[in-house]
Amino acid sequence: MSLAEMVLNGDIRAAARLMRDIDDNRPQAVDNLKQLYPSTGNAYIIGITGPPGAGKSTLVDQLTAAFRKQGKRVGVVAIDPTSPFTGGAILGDRIRMNRHATDEGVFIRSLATRGALGGLSRSTSDVALVMDALGMEIIIIETVGVGQDEVDIVKAAHTTCVVMVPGLGDDIQAIKAGILEIGDIFVVNKADRDGADRTARELATMLEYRSAPEGSWNPRVLKTEAQRATGVDELVAEILLHREHLFSSGTINNFLRERNERHFVDILRDSLFKKALEFMVADGTLDSVVTGMGSRTVDPYSAAELVLARMMGER
Amino acid sequence: MSLAEMVLNGDIRAAARLMRDIDDNRPQAVDNLKQLYPSTGNAYIIGITGPPGAGKSTLVDQLTAAFRKQGKRVGVVAIDPTSPFTGGAILGDRIRMNRHATDEGVFIRSLATRGALGGLSRSTSDVALVMDALGMEIIIIETVGVGQDEVDIVKAAHTTCVVMVPGLGDDIQAIKAGILEIGDIFVVNKADRDGADRTARELATMLEYRSAPEGSWNPRVLKTEAQRATGVDELVAEILLHREHLFSSGTINNFLRERNERHFVDILRDSLFKKALEFMVADGTLDSVVTGMGSRTVDPYSAAELVLARMMGER
Numbered sequence: 168m169s170l171a172e173m174v175l176n177g178d179i180r181a182a183a184r185l186m187r188d189i190d191d192n193r194p195q196a197v198d199n200l201k202q203l204y205p206s207t208g209n210a211y212i213i214g215i216t217g218p219p220g221a222g223k224s225t226l227v228d229q230l231t232a233a234f235r236k237q238g239k240r241v242g243v244v245a246i247d248p249t250s251p252f253t254g255g256a257i258l259g260d261r262i263r264m265n266r267h268a269t270d271e272g273v274f275i276r277s278l279a280t281r282g283a284l285g286g287l288s289r290s291t292s293d294v295a296l297v298m299d300a301l302g303m304e305i306i307i308i309e310t311v312g313v314g315q316d317e318v319d320i321v322k323a324a325h326t327t328c329v330v331m332v333p334g335l336g337d338d339i340q341a342i343k344a345g346i347l348e349i350g351d352i353f354v355v356n357k358a359d360r361d362g363a364d365r366t367a368r369e370l371a372t373m374l375e376y377r378s379a380p381e382g383s384w385n386p387r388v389l390k391t392e393a394q395r396a397t398g399v400d401e402l403v404a405e406i407l408l409h410r411e412h413l414f415s416s417g418t419i420n421n422f423l424r425e426r427n428e429r430h431f432v433d434i435l436r437d438s439l440f441k442k443a444l445e446f447m448v449a450d451g452t453l454d455s456v457v458t459g460m461g462s463r464t465v466d467p468y469s470a471a472e473l474v475l476a477r478m479m480g481e482r
Numbered sequence: 483m484s485l486a487e488m489v490l491n492g493d494i495r496a497a498a499r500l501m502r503d504i505d506d507n508r509p510q511a512v513d514n515l516k517q518l519y520p521s522t523g524n525a526y527i528i529g530i531t532g533p534p535g536a537g538k539s540t541l542v543d544q545l546t547a548a549f550r551k552q553g554k555r556v557g558v559v560a561i562d563p564t565s566p567f568t569g570g571a572i573l574g575d576r577i578r579m580n581r582h583a584t585d586e587g588v589f590i591r592s593l594a595t596r597g598a599l600g601g602l603s604r605s606t607s608d609v610a611l612v613m614d615a616l617g618m619e620i621i622i623i624e625t626v627g628v629g630q631d632e633v634d635i636v637k638a639a640h641t642t643c644v645v646m647v648p649g650l651g652d653d654i655q656a657i658k659a660g661i662l663e664i665g666d667i668f669v670v671n672k673a674d675r676d677g678a679d680r681t682a683r684e685l686a687t688m689l690e691y692r693s694a695p696e697g698s699w700n701p702r703v704l705k706t707e708a709q710r711a712t713g714v715d716e717l718v719a720e721i722l723l724h725r726e727h728l729f730s731s732g733t734i735n736n737f738l739r740e741r742n743e744r745h746f747v748d749i750l751r752d753s754l755f756k757k758a759l760e761f762m763v764a765d766g767t768l769d770s771v772v773t774g775m776g777s778r779t780v781d782p783y784s785a786a787e788l789v790l791a792r793m794m795g796e797r
Contacts, residue, residue, distance in 0.1 A: 197783050204781035427775040428768070431782040432759075438786050439754045442794070444747075453743070460742040466519035467746040468512050471753050479757070480795040 170195075171202035174300050179274065182301045186276055189293050200293060203300040210242070210299040213406060214324030215309045216317065216349075221332040222356040225393040227309045231267055232396075233403045234305045242298030243275040244291055246310040246320060274298055288319045289433040295323065318349060323426055325419075326409045328352045328402070331370060333362035347373055350386055351409050354402060358390035384412050446478060485510075486517035489615050494589065497616045501591055504608050515608060518615040525557070525614040528721060529639030530624045531632065531664075536647040537671040540708040542624045546582055547711075548718045549620045557613030558590040559606055561625040561635060589613055603634045604748040610638065633664060638741055640734075641724045643667045643717070646685060648677035662688055665701055666724050669717060673705035699727050758793060 170188070173181035188196035213230070215223050224245070231241045267273035276294055278287070295306050308324055310317040321327045329350035353374070355367045370388045379385070389405060391398035413419045447453040452474060459465025485503075488496035503511035528545070530538050539560070546556045582588035591609055593602070606623060613621050623639055625632040636642045644665035668689070670682045685703045694700070704720060706713035728734045762768040767789060774780025 201781045201783045204783070205778045208778055423776055424772055427782070428772045431768075431771055431775065431785060434782050435758060435786040435789055436751070436755050438790055439758055439793075440751050442790060443750060443754055453746075456746055457739055457743045460746065461738055463520045463523055466516050467742070467749050468516045468519070470746060471750040474750060475753055475757060478754075478794060 169199060169202060171199040171300075174199075174203060174297060175206055177302055179271065179301065182274065182297050183276075185297050186294050189290060189297075190278075196293075200296060203296060207296050207299040210295070210303055210306045211326075211410060212295060212306045212308060212324045214321030214327040215307060215330060216311070216321045216327065217330030217354075217356075218332070219311055221330040222393050223309055223311075223330050226330060226354070226356060226391065226399075226402075227307050228266075229393050229396050229399045230307060230403065231273060233399050235267070235270065235272060239304045240272045240302055241274075242295070242301070242303035242306040243273070244294050244298070244306065244308045245275070245277045246287070246291065246308070246317065247277045247279055274301065274303060288323070289430070289437060291320050292323055292430045292433065319429075321349060322429065325413060325422070326351045326406050328354055328406070330354045330356050331366055332357050333360045333366045347377070351384060352402070352405050353386055353388040354398075355388060355390045356393050358392050358398065363390060382416065384409060384416075384418070443474060443478060447474060484514060484517060486514040486615075489514075489518060489612060490521055492617055494586065494616065497589065497612050498591075500612050501609050504605060504612075505593075511608075515611060518611060522611050522614040525610070525618055525621045526641075526725060527610060527621045527623060527639045529636030529642040530622060530645060531626070531636045531642065532645030532669075532671075533647070534626055536645040537708050538624055538626075538645050541645060541669070541671055541706065541714075541717075542622050543581075544708050544711050544714045545622060545718065546588060548714050550582075550585065550587060554619045555587045555617055556589070557610070557616070557618035557621040558588070559609050559613070559621065559623045560590070560592045561602070561606065561623070561632065562592045562594055589616065589618060603638070604745070604752060606635050607638055607745045607748065634744075636664060637744065640728060640737070641666045641721050643669055643721070645669045645671050646681055647672050648675045648681045662692070666699060667717070667720050668701055668703040669713075670703060670705045671708050673707050673713065678705060697731065699724060699731075699733070758789060761793060762789060 168176075170181050170185045174185060185196065185199055188199070215227055215230075217223055227243060227245070231243060234241050267275065276298075278290055278294065291308060295308065298306050308321060310320050327349050329347070329352070331353065333355065353370050355363050355370065357363070358367075367388045367390055374386055374388070377386075387405065389398060389402055391402060393399070413422065444453070447456075452470075456465055456467065456470040459470070460467055483491075485496050485500045489500060500511065500514055503514070530542055530545075532538055542558060542560070546558060549556045582590065591613075593605055593609065610621050610623065623636060625635050642664050644662070644667070646668065648670065668685050670678050670685065672678070673682075682703045682705055689701055689703070692701075702720065704713060704717055706717060708714070728737065759768070762771075767785075771780055771782065771785040774785070775782055
């Protein structure tokens with residue numbers, strides 16, 4: 168039996184193995200993904216993003232518990248800013264999730280931001296696909312919402328929750344703004360802290376400036392204290408409300424088209440580039456271009472055009 | 483006269499126009515970059531990165547002033563997390579730089595992180611190239627060091643300064659670690675704040691764990707108060723020391739090869755992808771693949787292989 172068939176039979180260890188193959192860029196991973204693809208598209212994907220320190224991991228943990236209580240199977244893809252130095256600190260967060268470790272209805276997978284050369288949003292989509300095929304009904308994608316990469320990742324989510332926290336500085340304010348546009352729900356976490364109401368009000372005011380066409384979803388600002396699970400049920404209810412709106416308004420069709428296009432285009436970009444690199448390494452082009460750039464006798468723009476032309480058989 | 487020739491003659495307005503053409507992805511931008519290329523490679527590039535709120539803009543402002551005092555011409559490329567909402571806050575930072583606005587020896591350019599589809603490190607390289615051709619002897623690239631994208635950008639710098647600030651939370655600590663590896667100099671800014679010494683000590687301790695081959699550069703931790711220009715001369719001295727090491731140790735050769743390879747590969751990836759997109763839009767492939775994915779009758783992995791094969795004339 169192929170890994171794909173085992174995954175479709177609900178084999179969790181096969182799913183973990185396939186995800187490792189995806190990580191390692193093994194060619195057979197693609198064969199398995201092809202096999203899985205027709206059976207996917209059933210999971211509801213929730214994106215959780217926000218600045219560092221907002222308590223996203225704890226919130227994801229609580230959401231997982233809440234959906235489990237409803238009997239849903241839950242997959243979690245956590246994008247970790249890994250580090251050789253303080254990796255421990257981040258692992259600490261993951262360990263908190265361990266209360267779900269013995270629960271077969273929960274599947275947690277961390278993806279590292281480093282080393283995923285330009286392919287992080289693609290790996291996230293691929294991993295989510297495996298969870299979907301495994302029968303996870305809810306998939307939560309958690310990412311630190313600061314870089315463009317991370318923002319792109321949550322675009323794969325049906326519902327995106329932007330998590331804020333009271334009392335972050337001005338600069339954070341600026342970054343925060345960059346993710347305002349992608350939020351379907353805004354959460355002020357650690358709502359017991361000073362300034363929570365102010366942050367919530369400020370967010371609500373900013374959202375009023377969002378220009379949105381008639382009949383489109385109106386994002387609300389909720390308050391939570393993830394540590395004590397306060398406000399989590401309300402958040403779940405709001406997520407379901409947004410889901411309802413997505414389907415009843417027909418927005419879902421556009422959303423899915425855009426998501427599929429992005430996934431396809433990511434894959435194509437990767438494979439084009441891999442092919443070109445093979446070409447250039449095999450015939451020594453890469454080396455001679457780089458050497459020529461060093462002496463300024465070759466410019467990279469003309470060199471790229473030449474490689475492209477040669478690949479396309481134009482000469 | 484072409485824009486490139488005007489830039490080589492020191493025409494600042496021509497440089498600004500060429501940068502706009504780069505932003506807008508105009509085909510003639512590439513022609514001009516080709517013309518400029520042979521005359522570049524003279525500028526010394528300094529990268530400034532660190533978490534939001536570390537005071538990077540102020541530090542860049544002070545560095546600019548310090549290099550100007552030495553009679554150097556200075557270019558600044560600032561990567562801004564732009565936003566339609568609080569753009570003002572960020573602009574505020576830029577306005578501070580206005581004390582250099584009437585100085586022909588300073589050229590400042592902001593690049594937006596949004597909308598630069600996968601090409602931010604490429605645009606940064608291209609813009610730096612124009613500044614180089616214009617005769618800027620020092621180019622400072624400022625970026626918020628949180629995403630992988632931003633980390634990739636400062637890899638183009640000869641000397642990278644990682645700017646920290648006392649009293650950031652644990653999560654920031656984790657992200658901070660991700661950029662430890664790329665720092666040649668570490669700066670604890672806002673050193674008048676509580677905890678500055680502790681942060682400096684912690685950084686120094688972390689750096690001891692950095693495994694580095696014999697004879698390689700040993701990053702130090704400096705303290706600054708950019709607002710009052712305290713510690714800025716020391717920082718400049720340390721940058722020059724690192725530059726000295728780069729050349730005397732021969733590390734410069736590897737550095738330049740890697741930088742050139744990255745620049746070339748970025749350009750190639752972009753142009754390959756653009757070509758593929760043209761192909762697919764023209765013959766309706768993109769549309770039919772996306773539709774097929776929606777009904778799960780087409781999988782994106784096989785579709786990418788087909789497009790690739792067709793582009794390469796394999797069928």
